[in-house]
Amino acid sequence: MLRDLLAEEGLDDVEIDRETTFHDDLELESIDLVTLAGSLREHYGEKVNVALFVADLELDEIIALTVGQLVDYVTESLRAAS
Template structure:
């Protein structure tokens, strides 16, 4: 059983991926938009997905999901969408 919730894990990995570019005081909520609020680059989403796969294993294949999206879909992605994706992938949904 993981002690950290998927939301907390996503928050931690976002800060890890964005590094110095990301202010320590910036709040990340489930409604935070990757594109508009975090100003993430599309290639950083790939790094984020790889980090999540290292954390959760093969079942959380966010990059394959991402590769099936067009750029417009990427711009609409929120932190809550990713948390739901993880929960469903690891069977914690509902």
């Protein structure tokens, strides 16, 4: 899903790992995170609510959010729902 979003932004060749940040490394805006959150919710349903996850973060934590943190949240949400 992230690769699809990045392709739309013309960033389909960017290297991504757990430490990659959405803001500094991928230069994604908040609307891009909303789009990604919508894709995750559409795919996984109510089990994964990125909006609630981000709502608990401070602004500097949102800016520093990494791919790994989001992956961990999704994984934990799916485990908790099963």
